[in-house]
Amino acid sequence: MGTQHGSAERAFGLRPEHGRWGFVVLGLVINLCLGAVYAFSVFKAPLIAHWGISATASGFPFMVFLAMFAVGMAVTGPHIARYGPRRVSLVGGSLVGLGWLLSGFAPNIGVLTLCYGGIAGGGVGVLYGCPIATSTAWFPDRRGLAVGLTVLGFGISPLVTAPIIASLIAAQGVLPTFAILGVAFLVLLALLALPLRFPCPGWVPAGWVPTAKQKARAGIELDRGQMMRTAAFYALWAGFMLGSVVGLMVVSFSKDFGVEVAGASPGLATLAVSLFAVFNGAGRPAFGWLIDRTSPRFAAATSFSLILLAAATLYGWGQGNLAVYLVAFSVLWLNLGGWVAMAPASTAALFGPKHYPRNFALVFSGYGVGAIVGTLLSGAIRDATGSYLPVFLPVMGLAALGIAISLLGLRTRASLAAV
Secondary structure, eight states, X not given: OHHHXXXXXXXXXXXXXXXXXXXXXXXHHXXXXXXXXXXXXXXXXXXXXXXXXXXXXXXXXXXXXXXXXHHHHHHHHHHHHHHOHHHHHHHHHHHHHHHHHHHTTOSSHHHHIIIIIIIIHHHHHHXXXXXXXXXXXXXXXXXXXXXXXXXXXXXXXXXXXXXXXXXXXXXXXXXXXXXXXXXXXXXXXHHHHTTOOOOOTTOXXXXXXXXXXXXXXXXXXXXXXXXXXXXXXXXXXXXXXXXXXXXXXXXXXXXXXXXXXXXXXXXXXXXXXXXXXXXHHHHHHHHHHHHHHSOHHHHHHHHHHHHHHHXXXXXXXXXXXXXXXXXXXXXXXXXXXXXXXHHHXXXXXXXXXXXXXXXXXXXXXXXXXXXXXXXXXXXHHHHHHSSSGGGHHHHHHHHHHHHHHHHHHOOOHHHHHHO
């Protein structure tokens, strides 16, 4: 094992003391590839035109992708510690590339849903936790920030991948674009996975002096069974689920709200979504840093408070108001990104890093539930009321519930021991 570690360090320049940020960069680029799913809306109109299907049917691959993303995490999480992030990443990257590649030969939307949603989505679930677990292990001193930067790539991916996808569709057609990207992901993800590894047992950064809060957290090492007997686990799961419901609900109609309610032109609303994606990415390191500086309880309550404020502002003053639309949606996207970083960082902070991959795989199931509920709920409210504005009534309620859950349930070491 030592020889393998040494050869990897020599090949990639990843020295324990000064090169550990290289693992964060690797994770960021991996997530940049995986986050291409957030650009799936670019495929929808071409798929509708290609097969003559409904708008609802064109969204099936995306919805199944998100569900399989969560399933893949739950199934694979326990194996990351056993087999290491490199081997698991190679398996996940192969599934991602294969799913995209096979999608290029799909004869109908059902097969595309199976290949893209099932195979590629499951592959993302297998791979997603590996770079996060790697960053978590290498950064006991700045875990939240490192995890936030690692998952930054997923959030900003549409800024990079959407223009590439649009250009490929225009030049090659919609199905060949899936195949081309499949080959690219097969190669890229395999190369990016090779350097991933955990530090040797007992390793800590040279010269690191833990703070009092970090020392208190260091004494907590709960396995999955012990974690599930704490109130903090259920509070964290519920918080992640609620944050995902709100975030993915809003993501699904951000452009349509701008056009139908705020009065933006289609072109401006499209540009606004690019702006929102920047905030989605920025929320990941920002809230990761906040957890490092404060606590999961404070960060989660802050997030839900911002969501409540943004939702109330949109419901009260969003009609025909472009400024409110741009500011409030930026805040909402910021918090969706924030929860993607807060959930893994909070898992490690509350339950310890030793069993982190296995524990976070269970916590992440909250995202899968939130993705399905959020995607379906916003469409149902729009169909029932004829407007997206009433969506923010349940958003306010969910945010208020999230504040209560965060303050009452996300406790620290003392209350964990008392559960």
